[in-house]
Amino acid sequence: MNKEELVSLYRQMLLIRVFEDKSAEMYAKAKIAGFLHLYNGQEAVAVGALSALRPDDDLVTHYRDHGYALARGLDARKVMAELYGRAGGTTGGRGGSMHIADVSKHFWGGYAIVGGHLPLATGLAYANVHHKTDRIVLAVMGDGSTNIGTFHATLNWAQLWRLPVIFLVENNQYAMGTAISVHSAVTEIYKKAHAYEMLSERADGKDVLAVHDAVAGLAERARSGGGPALLEVVTYRYRAHSMADSDVQRPKAEISEQKERDPIDMFLANVLVARNLITSDEVERIKKRVDEEVEAAVQFADASPEPALDTLYNDIYAQPVANMQIGGSLISPATLYTGNGKHG
Amino acid sequence: MAEITYREALKRALREELARDPEVVVWGEDIVAYGGGGAYAVTAGLAKEFPGRIRDTPIAEEAIVGVGIGAAMGGVRPVVELMTINFALVAWDQIVNHAAKQHHMFNGTIKVPMVMRSPAGFGRTAATHSQNFDAWLASIPGLKVVAPSTPYDAKGLLKSAIRDDDPVFFIEHLALYGTRGEVPDEEYLLPLGVSERKREGRHVTIVTWGRMLVETLKAAKTLSAEGIELDVIDLRTLRPMDLSLAIESLKKTNRAIIVEEGWRSIGLGAEIAASLQEQAFNYLDAPVARVAGLEVPMPYARNLEHATLPFADDVVAAVRAMMANKY
Numbered sequence: 285m286n287k288e289e290l291v292s293l294y295r296q297m298l299l300i301r302v303f304e305d306k307s308a309e310m311y312a313k314a315k316i317a318g319f320l321h322l323y324n325g326q327e328a329v330a331v332g333a334l335s336a337l338r339p340d341d342d343l344v345t346h347y348r349d350h351g352y353a354l355a356r357g358l359d360a361r362k363v364m365a366e367l368y369g370r371a372g373g374t375t376g377g378r379g380g381s382m383h384i385a386d387v388s389k390h391f392w393g394g395y396a397i398v399g400g401h402l403p404l405a406t407g408l409a410y411a412n413v414h415h416k417t418d419r420i421v422l423a424v425m426g427d428g429s430t431n432i433g434t435f436h437a438t439l440n441w442a443q444l445w446r447l448p449v450i451f452l453v454e455n456n457q458y459a460m461g462t463a464i465s466v467h468s469a470v471t472e473i474y475k476k477a478h479a480y481e482m483l484s485e486r487a488d489g490k491d492v493l494a495v496h497d498a499v500a501g502l503a504e505r506a507r508s509g510g511g512p513a514l515l516e517v518v519t520y521r522y523r524a525h526s527m528a529d530s531d532v533q534r535p536k537a538e539i540s541e542q543k544e545r546d547p548i549d550m551f552l553a554n555v556l557v558a559r560n561l562i563t564s565d566e567v568e569r570i571k572k573r574v575d576e577e578v579e580a581a582v583q584f585a586d587a588s589p590e591p592a593l594d595t596l597y598n599d600i601y602a603q604p605v606a607n608m609q610i611g612g613s614l615i616s617p618a619t620l621y622t623g624n625g626k627h628g
Numbered sequence: 629m630a631e632i633t634y635r636e637a638l639k640r641a642l643r644e645e646l647a648r649d650p651e652v653v654v655w656g657e658d659i660v661a662y663g664g665g666g667a668y669a670v671t672a673g674l675a676k677e678f679p680g681r682i683r684d685t686p687i688a689e690e691a692i693v694g695v696g697i698g699a700a701m702g703g704v705r706p707v708v709e710l711m712t713i714n715f716a717l718v719a720w721d722q723i724v725n726h727a728a729k730q731h732h733m734f735n736g737t738i739k740v741p742m743v744m745r746s747p748a749g750f751g752r753t754a755a756t757h758s759q760n761f762d763a764w765l766a767s768i769p770g771l772k773v774v775a776p777s778t779p780y781d782a783k784g785l786l787k788s789a790i791r792d793d794d795p796v797f798f799i800e801h802l803a804l805y806g807t808r809g810e811v812p813d814e815e816y817l818l819p820l821g822v823s824e825r826k827r828e829g830r831h832v833t834i835v836t837w838g839r840m841l842v843e844t845l846k847a848a849k850t851l852s853a854e855g856i857e858l859d860v861i862d863l864r865t866l867r868p869m870d871l872s873l874a875i876e877s878l879k880k881t882n883r884a885i886i887v888e889e890g891w892r893s894i895g896l897g898a899e900i901a902a903s904l905q906e907q908a909f910n911y912l913d914a915p916v917a918r919v920a921g922l923e924v925p926m927p928y929a930r931n932l933e934h935a936t937l938p939f940a941d942d943v944v945a946a947v948r949a950m951m952a953n954k955y
Contacts, residue, residue, distance in 0.1 A: 407698020
């Protein structure tokens with residue numbers, strides 16, 4: 285990677301960190317509701333992985349998806365507006381934090397049922413083969429998802445059909461609040477792929493270049509017909525599972541120890557500064573621009589209207605059937621008591 | 629016009645759509661080699677005609693449906709077969725949380741043009757293999773649910789389902805696979821979401837679908853000899869549900885019975901009865917009645933299984949009771 289590309293990795297990681305901190309602030313102010321799963325501490329994974337892929341490679345992730353959205357180049361303003369549930373959001377406020385997507389950028393969404401998205405990613409990989417493209421799929425999950433049935437059913441299928449998909453396990457060492465030693469019989473997750481004779485590797489998820497290199501190698505292999513692979517990256521999340529959770533299970537000392545190996549600080553010091561690729565002025569300029577970008581995102585989200593009520597029934601079906609009226613029923617709206625279908 | 633079986637009608641629909649559109653693929657358990665092509669032989673011979681496009685899958689329904697969804701998102705048109713509808717439970721998360729929700733949740737940017745084919749039914753197969761989930765499936769926004777009762781409907785509706793841009797759950801029935809009916813040799817399509825009058829009569833409206841249509845028509849013959857003529861409406865699609873014809877019929881007969889195979893409580897009959905009284909209360913000369921399956925886990929024993937399920941006799945009894953009562 286050249287200097288610009290390396291500096292860009294830093295800028296992207298910083299953007300995610302600042303964006304997530306601002307999201308937490310907006311959650312505390314009740315601008316954002318429901319579940320909000322923040323990515324602080326894991327930034328090197330999304331940024332390293334996506335920097336190793338082509339922009340037209342397909343991306344499917346878990347619900348901790350803001351970092352992937354930003355690293356894929358989605359507009360921070362639209363991502364923030366989605367967290368707010370506003371019309372200007374990435375899916376018009378329909379999906380919220382856990383379901384950020386932009387199909388035009390081959391980001392097929394964040395998914396909120398643990399492991400439920402893994403077959404979808406594998407199906408997309410089949411579609412790429414069916415259409416004779418050389419695009420590959422990155423399927424991102426957490427360590428907690430490697431115990432559920434869909435994980436095993438999907439690994440078996442992907443390997444059986446030699447589909448071009450990389451399963452990226454972000455092992456942040458906790459499934460919600462349950463430590464990996466408590467939730468998984470196999471704590472070195474990459475070994476689980478061995479059961480399906482699938483190639484697997486393990487990398488330092490705090491090291492953006494290590495993640496980049498590992499994904500680049502597996503992507504090249506998958507793209508040239510070498511089949512699927514599983515990459516485990518060991519990382520750590522600084523905040524609770526979600527903003528709705530307390531974080532009493534994890535020892536405070538463990539969290540502060542983890543923060544000493546911060547992926548953004550380490551990359552800045554050990555790579556950019558150590559190799560004289562950046563000056564302190566440039567760092568300050570980047571920080572300022574990132575702050576401005578996130579501030580603009582908040583302003584955009586604040587100004588964006590809630591979705592219009594009359595759009596509620598839009599897109600339940602892609603192809604309406606004859607005479608379809610409300611909510612998928614053919615009963616005419618005039619006969620419903622309220623006209624909105626809720627009490628009809 | 630030739631008489632063919634429901635099974636053959638389905639196979640012809642698959643064959644025609646496979647030949648027409650290279651995006652169509654058919655996946656399922658044991659559909660290539662086993663028993664000549666599928667546990668119920670619907671796909672027999674297709675693998676030879678369309679190499680690589682008919683594929684056996686692992687026994688992993690959550691993956692069969694989930695991988696199908698992903699392929700559909702990517703522009704393929706998978707027809708996935710769940711060997712029996714009981715196994716849909718293993719894939720329930722994929723059906724409800726992904727297939728049905730993708731289009732709306734992602735604001736219309738993702739489509740899932742996939743068909744899930746699966747037979748309901750029974751046959752001395754006991755509690756876990758003799759179920760009917762029509763009502764569960766029909767309650768899910770975003771899903772289209774089709775339940776054809778005749779070979780003609782099966783072919784025309786399956787072809788439309790495959791061409792449809794939404795996820796369609798296509799409910800077949802073990803008891804219908806061997807039934808015969810006239811199916812034209814030339815191509816035709818039937819629209820989803822349109823019910824059909826299968827028999828004209830003036831005394832009682834029967835709203836039904838799937839296997840119970842066959843039982844209802846048997847009952848109609850018996851009752852006709854007694855001077856009672858049933859007006860039989862076949863819903864054909866359970867979601868979105870077209871009740872316009874049923875309501876029109878009720879306004880003529882002033883009596884309605886919903887005939888379904890599934891469990892009675894919280895069944896589709898309850899939903900349809902509610903809709904009928906909402907829209908045609910003043911036309912009713914009797915409370916809307918229901919014929920449905922008994923609410924027990926299906927026993928294996930021959931007599932107990934038979935007692936659990938509704939047949940033509942039950943329809944006859946319900947109609948006689950309704951006609952005998954003065955309101």
